[in-house]
Amino acid sequence: MVKHRAREVVLTAGSKTGGLLFLRSGVVEVVKDGVQIASVNAPGSVFGEQAVLLDQPHTADT
Numbered sequence: 001m002v003k004h005r006a007r008e009v010v011l012t013a014g015s016k017t018g019g020l021l022f023l024r025s026g027v028v029e030v031v032k033d034g035v036q037i038a039s040v041n042a043p044g045s046v047f048g049e050q051a052v053l054l055d056q057p058h059t060a061d062t
Contacts, residue, residue, distance in 0.1 A: 011062045029056045032060040
């Protein structure tokens with residue numbers, strides 16, 4: 001388990017981490033080209049999965 005500070009970028013568009021991330025608590029904002037396109041706040045939510053499933057770089061910052 002890793003804790004992140006508020007407004008800390010966890011995944012960067014163009015990076016390739018190869019891992020899925022699960023939200024334990026808090027809120028994750030998904031930002032693409034400087035625009036927030038989603039907000040995730042449900043515990044247990046998965047993010048970063050599209051890049052892992054397609055074996056591609058992440059398409060947005062989270």
